[in-house]
Amino acid sequence: MTDLVIGADGLPRCAWGASTPDYAIYHDTEWGRPLxxxxALYERxxxxxxxxxxxxxxxxxxRPAFRLAFDEFRIQTVADYDETDVTRLLADAGIVRNRAKIExxxxxxxxxxxxPDGLSALLWSYAPAPRPTRPASFAEVPAITPESTAMAKALKKGGFRFVGxxxxxxxxxATGMVDDHIVGCHVTLPPAA
Known part of the structure; x- marks a missing residue:
């Protein structure tokens, strides 16, 4: 599989984004766009x-079932959930029913x-400086960076779980803190600033 694929619509896109119609929409309209x-960031x-x-x-x-089950990911609402909500979520076949992840x-x-300054401010404080160019291939895309390691450490220190x-x-x-679309991909992203 090559890293860049020409879709049925004639547009070049990252190979993973051309693998299914669901991925094509997500790739073209959401992934990598500053959020x-x-x-919104709590949901992601x-x-x-x-x-x-x-x-x-x-x-x-x-995702639609998750949004419904978690009250559109409104932080204040989810923070007020209790054991009754955990039981409700564990019974919801529309989502991933994993107690540890729900809790x-x-x-x-x-x-x-x-x-003190909100989740968005904390997460974006770890966004690296933009690269001068997009990666030429997925081999150039890391799984972990010093910034993601620092972000995970700060989140863990703040009491967050399941965010390594x-x-x-x-x-x-996913939220546009980095642009990992491959060189030649048709998606044009707005600046992250």
Whole structure:
């Protein structure tokens, strides 16, 4: 498989983004686009944690059910969840029913409320300086960086769970803190600033 594929629509895109229609939409409209806002970033962080050990496609396809189950990922609402909500979520076949990840999502909402400047400010403070060029191939795309390691360490210190350096880097990619679209990909991203 080459790293850049010409889709049925004639557009060159990162190979993973051409593998399914769901991925093509996500690749073209969301992945790598700068995202800010505490609730929006909490959603992405939570979904990245649920993805651990699974395919992102599984999570992407379950995202509408996750949004419904987790009250659109409103941090204040999720932070108020109790054991009744954990039981409700464990019974919801539309989401990934993993007690540790569900409890981490609730705990992480509570930790987000304790951040003095908010979740968005904390996460974006670890965004690296933009690269001068996009990667030429996926072989140039790291799984972990010093910035993602530092982000994960800060989150852990703040009481967050299920957000290690690899998950932190995936979050950076998904939310436009880094641009890992391959050279030649048709997606044009706005500046992260």
């Amino acid at each position: 800010r806002g505490d609730d 962080m939570t979904l990245e944690a649920f993805q651990s050990g699974l395919s992102w496609l599984t999570i992407l396809r379950k 981490a999502a609730i705990s992480n909402a509570r930790a987000a409320l304790d951040l 350096p690899t998950t932190a880097y995936a979050l950076m990619q």
